[in-house]
Amino acid sequence: MNANVPRDGLQLRSLVKDSGELELSLARVATPEPAADEVVLRVEGTPINPADIGLLFGAADLATLAVSGSGERTVATARIPDAAMKAMAGRLGQSMPVGNEGAGTVIAAGSGAAAQALLGKTVAVLGGAMYSQFRTVKVELCLPLPAGTSAAEGASCFVNPLTALGMTETMRREGHKALVHTAAASNLGQMLNRICIADGIGLVNIVRKPEQEKLLRDLGARHVCNATSPTFLDELTEALVATGATIAFDAIGGGKLAGQILSCMEAAINRTAKEYSRYGSSVHKQVYIYGGLDMAPTEFVRNFGMAWGMGGWLLFPFLQKIGAAEAQKLRARVAAELKTTFASHYSKAISLAEALRLDTIAAYNKRATGEKFLIAPNQDAAAPTKN
Amino acid sequence: MNANVPRDGLQLRSLVKDSGELELSLARVATPEPAADEVVLRVEGTPINPADIGLLFGAADLATLAVSGSGERTVATARIPDAAMKAMAGRLGQSMPVGNEGAGTVIAAGSGAAAQALLGKTVAVLGGAMYSQFRTVKVELCLPLPAGTSAAEGASCFVNPLTALGMTETMRREGHKALVHTAAASNLGQMLNRICIADGIGLVNIVRKPEQEKLLRDLGARHVCNATSPTFLDELTEALVATGATIAFDAIGGGKLAGQILSCMEAAINRTAKEYSRYGSSVHKQVYIYGGLDMAPTEFVRNFGMAWGMGGWLLFPFLQKIGAAEAQKLRARVAAELKTTFASHYSKAISLAEALRLDTIAAYNKRATGEKFLIAPNQDAAAPTKN
Numbered sequence: 122m123n124a125n126v127p128r129d130g131l132q133l134r135s136l137v138k139d140s141g142e143l144e145l146s147l148a149r150v151a152t153p154e155p156a157a158d159e160v161v162l163r164v165e166g167t168p169i170n171p172a173d174i175g176l177l178f179g180a181a182d183l184a185t186l187a188v189s190g191s192g193e194r195t196v197a198t199a200r201i202p203d204a205a206m207k208a209m210a211g212r213l214g215q216s217m218p219v220g221n222e223g224a225g226t227v228i229a230a231g232s233g234a235a236a237q238a239l240l241g242k243t244v245a246v247l248g249g250a251m252y253s254q255f256r257t258v259k260v261e262l263c264l265p266l267p268a269g270t271s272a273a274e275g276a277s278c279f280v281n282p283l284t285a286l287g288m289t290e291t292m293r294r295e296g297h298k299a300l301v302h303t304a305a306a307s308n309l310g311q312m313l314n315r316i317c318i319a320d321g322i323g324l325v326n327i328v329r330k331p332e333q334e335k336l337l338r339d340l341g342a343r344h345v346c347n348a349t350s351p352t353f354l355d356e357l358t359e360a361l362v363a364t365g366a367t368i369a370f371d372a373i374g375g376g377k378l379a380g381q382i383l384s385c386m387e388a389a390i391n392r393t394a395k396e397y398s399r400y401g402s403s404v405h406k407q408v409y410i411y412g413g414l415d416m417a418p419t420e421f422v423r424n425f426g427m428a429w430g431m432g433g434w435l436l437f438p439f440l441q442k443i444g445a446a447e448a449q450k451l452r453a454r455v456a457a458e459l460k461t462t463f464a465s466h467y468s469k470a471i472s473l474a475e476a477l478r479l480d481t482i483a484a485y486n487k488r489a490t491g492e493k494f495l496i497a498p499n500q501d502a503a504a505p506t507k508n
Numbered sequence: 509m510n511a512n513v514p515r516d517g518l519q520l521r522s523l524v525k526d527s528g529e530l531e532l533s534l535a536r537v538a539t540p541e542p543a544a545d546e547v548v549l550r551v552e553g554t555p556i557n558p559a560d561i562g563l564l565f566g567a568a569d570l571a572t573l574a575v576s577g578s579g580e581r582t583v584a585t586a587r588i589p590d591a592a593m594k595a596m597a598g599r600l601g602q603s604m605p606v607g608n609e610g611a612g613t614v615i616a617a618g619s620g621a622a623a624q625a626l627l628g629k630t631v632a633v634l635g636g637a638m639y640s641q642f643r644t645v646k647v648e649l650c651l652p653l654p655a656g657t658s659a660a661e662g663a664s665c666f667v668n669p670l671t672a673l674g675m676t677e678t679m680r681r682e683g684h685k686a687l688v689h690t691a692a693a694s695n696l697g698q699m700l701n702r703i704c705i706a707d708g709i710g711l712v713n714i715v716r717k718p719e720q721e722k723l724l725r726d727l728g729a730r731h732v733c734n735a736t737s738p739t740f741l742d743e744l745t746e747a748l749v750a751t752g753a754t755i756a757f758d759a760i761g762g763g764k765l766a767g768q769i770l771s772c773m774e775a776a777i778n779r780t781a782k783e784y785s786r787y788g789s790s791v792h793k794q795v796y797i798y799g800g801l802d803m804a805p806t807e808f809v810r811n812f813g814m815a816w817g818m819g820g821w822l823l824f825p826f827l828q829k830i831g832a833a834e835a836q837k838l839r840a841r842v843a844a845e846l847k848t849t850f851a852s853h854y855s856k857a858i859s860l861a862e863a864l865r866l867d868t869i870a871a872y873n874k875r876a877t878g879e880k881f882l883i884a885p886n887q888d889a890a891a892p893t894k895n
Contacts, residue, residue: 176786211784397598399563420807430819
């Protein structure tokens, strides 16, 4: 028994019941003793990313959200529409932990040298179940943060940074020279903008609000198009001509935007076409949908020839595809530029219990640009019981 | 001067004028003298494929179709809606010949040995501008037909056969083991069905009419789903479970079908899923849209996880990708099985002038299954003037 291992701690859980009820609650779970190659992390910062929101709420109708209890006994419930229950079949009755990534202090370590070396260090972990006060994890999942980096600063050092790098990397690997990004004023979008400026890559940023345009221009973005502008398609086409972008990463998914991007790419390419082809240009145009800010159906008019593709893009399969060595290079860059290129900003830090409050859920579920929440699981918790 | 070269012949032309008028007419064009590596073909059969219809009519509104004149002076006109003129920009003012493929007799040959060897032979040609009485083409574009094969039998030996083989080849190359095909009772679909039976490949045929179901079942198809059935999605899912198909080729393009195929593939895969993943199955699901029988927008609900792709598929880029040697293997198979696996059926043979008649255009433009037209450019033409 390791005297530094807390006996138990709170962990946020999401459960879909057979009845069609979604229940979010805090479970008190025992902290596993670390094996030789494991450490125990006191989680100090873990972000609420869009992918986490997907797991938290599943297909629930948030108009039916109700919250009871308080503190550690806070319970939030919502109804899942019958039509959506089919998609939930795989998780029925399983009380699921949530939280892709986070950072904190190593408060106990297994007997192995690598584990012992991390004792007392601030590390970031991409390990799942991070909406917990304590996590026992393998050493290999830990990224030691550079000296002087706080857990809050390192909490988001995997998902957004690696996704942004994954976009420029995918662009290069698939033979494109510039790219388009939607919902471009997000934390992720700002990172991508910084990467593209640093690496000299043409980037077309698509946003929906004047203040987002300004924000990105103030950050040095050269091409910013507002999708709500009456001349949006013309502006987008001009930016595509200027950059030569033929690949896009779309966080929105629903509606007409993904198809409009392909149409404008085709129009941009045809500006310089030498002869008519009934099949459209032979230049491959690609849109990857990596998020679902709009869950409405995707709709497009096929006026962009035959050389096009649309598809899902996800970080983990991408990292698997490029292999461990290449993925490690990306991680090393993130660690080195954590306070600059890959800096994240949070509008609020909340406790686990606060993450289940009506007003907080309403706020982070908007997924509004600039509204990003950090959970600090040990923020206002009672001191954990020691073994 | 080669005495066997006809001075001129009729050629069908499609012209989009600045005014927004589409004009189809017959031009009398001089027959070029064959170079050493060329032959002159008397075109005896050339099919009206969907791709040809696209070039013939562009974006014209066929409700406005009007025909004047007769015989060689027949002219068909139609209006192109203003909104569609942008897509026509590349072909404005160009009188374009039409007709991807065809077959006929070599009536004159250049001085080269390879050209001379074809003299008098029946050959098939994938050369464009085949809606012509005579075509001077490179020897390398000619596929000599096996003895006893008529021009009508060989007229469609490129586009449909190579497209069908391209589908099973793409399936293999992209790591799938069975495939789905829509508009499956077409000439192409029947070929694909014969290929899959011969090669032991699982094929899910999607049709829209009971008589098409029967036709395919009578041809030995095991999985035939009618998209108009109230239980279509369940039936499709069962067929996908049975075959393991994770790639589809869709001739329709518009509407919800392409997305429904992805959704049912995901449901079929999840039948055997071991644990819940918020991102859906990790099995890549692909739909290639290779035609546009429905020009309406494509619409889909993204309920099939993140491992999916949709995109255009076109024969010529596919052949380029696999390279000349592999393409030649496919052509050799077509020649060997032209009267069996790759047999085409036509509902009618028509002259060039008939191809411009209102009733004929209405008939072939329906693109109805079983309604396939063959143009016989020399069928009722006056004897050409000799040089």
